[in-house]
Amino acid sequence: MEGKVYICTWKKVGTKYQVWLKKNPKIKASARTFEEADEILAGEIMEIAGDGENVREYLPPAPESSKPAKLLDIAIVHVGGNTHSRIVGEDKHLFSGGVCPHCGTFLGERTAAPLVIDGVASGYDGGFVWQKPFQYFSADFLKLLTPKERASFEWRPIELQRRSRKTFFEMIPRETVPHVAVRGMPFEPLHCPKCQTIIGLHLFQKGTSIYTYVNRDSLPKRLPTCFAVGEAHNFKLAFIRDRWLELAGRPGARGLVSNKVGVIAAADCDPKPKFRRHPGR
Numbered sequence: 017m018e019g020k021v022y023i024c025t026w027k028k029v030g031t032k033y034q035v036w037l038k039k040n041p042k043i044k045a046s047a048r049t050f051e052e053a054d055e056i057l058a059g060e061i062m063e064i065a066g067d068g069e070n071v072r073e074y075l076p077p078a079p080e081s082s083k084p085a086k087l088l089d090i091a092i093v094h095v096g097g098n099t100h101s102r103i104v105g106e107d108k109h110l111f112s113g114g115v116c117p118h119c120g121t122f123l124g125e126r127t128a129a130p131l132v133i134d135g136v137a138s139g140y141d142g143g144f145v146w147q148k149p150f151q152y153f154s155a156d157f158l159k160l161l162t163p164k165e166r167a168s169f170e171w172r173p174i175e176l177q178r179r180s181r182k183t184f185f186e187m188i189p190r191e192t193v194p195h196v197a198v199r200g201m202p203f204e205p206l207h208c209p210k211c212q213t214i215i216g217l218h219l220f221q222k223g224t225s226i227y228t229y230v231n232r233d234s235l236p237k238r239l240p241t242c243f244a245v246g247e248a249h250n251f252k253l254a255f256i257r258d259r260w261l262e263l264a265g266r267p268g269a270r271g272l273v274s275n276k277v278g279v280i281a282a283a284d285c286d287p288k289p290k291f292r293r294h295p296g297r
Contacts, residue, residue, distance in 0.1 A: 019069040020139060021098050021273050022061060023265040026050065026074055037061075038075070038265070050079050071098050071273050075264055077257065080226075080276075086198075086284045088232055093260050093274040094245055094252035096151055097142030101133040104177050107148070118210035119294045122149055122249050131186050135178030140271030149249040155183040156268035165242035189244035192251050196231045197289035198280055207291035215250070215294065228252070229278040231285050245277055 026035040033053040036044035043064060045056035054072060061070045077093075108114040110131065113123025131150060136143055141154040152174055158166060171185040197203035206215040230245055241259040244251045254277060255263075263269050 019071065019098055020065075020067055021071045021073050021271050024057065024072045024074050025076070026053070026078065035072075035074075054078070073264060073273050075261060077261075077274075077276075086280055087226070088279045088281065090232065090235075090239075090279040091257035092230075092245075092254055092277040092279060093257050094228065094254045094277055095142075095260060095272055095274045096144055096252060097140045097153070097271050098273045099137045099140045099143040099271060100146040101136060101143055101152075102146055103148065103150075104132040104134055116208060116211040116213065118296050119206070119208040119213060119215060120147070120297045121208065121211055121213045121215065123211060123213075126188055130173070130175055132175040132177065135176050136180055136182070136184055137271075138180075141182070141268055142272050149251070151187045151251070151253060152184045153187060153253070154268065155185065157272070158185065160263050160266060160268045161242060165240070168240065168243055187244075187253060189251055192244040192246050192248070193230050193234050193254075195246055195250075196229050196234075196280070197286040198229050198278070199284050199286045201286075203286065203289040204292050205289060206294040208294040213249070214247075214291065226276045226278040228275070229280055231282055232279050233282045235279070 023038045024035055025038050026033060028034070032046050032048055033050045034044065034046045035050070035053045035057045043057070043060050045053045045060060047053035047056060057072060058070055062068045109129045110127060111122040112125045112127055115122055131145075133145060136152070141157045142152060144151050158171060168190060170188040170190065172188060174184050174186050176184070197205070207213075208215065228245065236243075239256060241256050243254050245254045246252055260274055264272070264274070
């Protein structure tokens with residue numbers, strides 16, 4: 017199976033970075049930069065495990081080679097399963113406003129209709145529905161969360177077309193911390209002329225693994241250990257990084273991978289980023 021998540025660790029010895037698998041330190045690599053060492057390790061995993069799409073999750077977190085100068089020192093990550101599923105049957109009944117015929121975005125509120133998906137790959141305690149606003153996690157993962165953390169979401173059972181030993185639940189946030197664009201960074205989200213939805217308020221930029229940002233003023237004054245970031249139809253499960261490090265690699269968190277969330281001051285948010293017209297589907 018390709019695309020598995022491998023828990024790794026690292027340290028800097030002299031002028032070189034050393035990286036290796038936590039469960040098998042013999043699978044290792046070394047180079048002058050972390051990025052080079054990580055790339056070599058990816059190749060080693062591919063050779064040994066036959067996984068050409070392996071994902072390395074580092075504990076402690078990988079060093080940032082570069083980052084926006086105005087990034088605030090608040091460590092948050094969003095977490096999800098590194099596998100995806102597809103909806104079985106019609107999907108327009110899943111939201112009260114149906115589906116936009118131009119861009120395919122779900123409109124309105126989530127209905128009571130159950131989510132039915134084709135299945136979940138073995139070895140994963142979470143995943144997402146391809147190009148749709150659905151994140152799901154296993155019952156085993158929910159057991160790792162505290163009652164207070166679970167209470168920030170509605171956890172709705174999902175139906176699987178293929179049999180599975182695990183039970184999975186759709187994650188529905190009760191509220192979210194919205195994504196923002198950053199002044200001076202090349203955000204060009206899509207704008208749908210039909211439903212007026214803004215799609216994809218994020219970017220991929222060389223030299224940083226951070227491609228989603230939030231406004232510090234939008235965060236709760238008492239930051240919970242677990243919450244949601246994003247919009248009503250594009251959200252992620254987020255953790256304070258130290259809390260995620262307690263869970264990463266444990267039974268119940270298999271196949272889950274984290275990505276950093278950048279926290280910026282209100283003055284550095286771009287309230288009117290340049291939009292591109294959605295070409296339609």
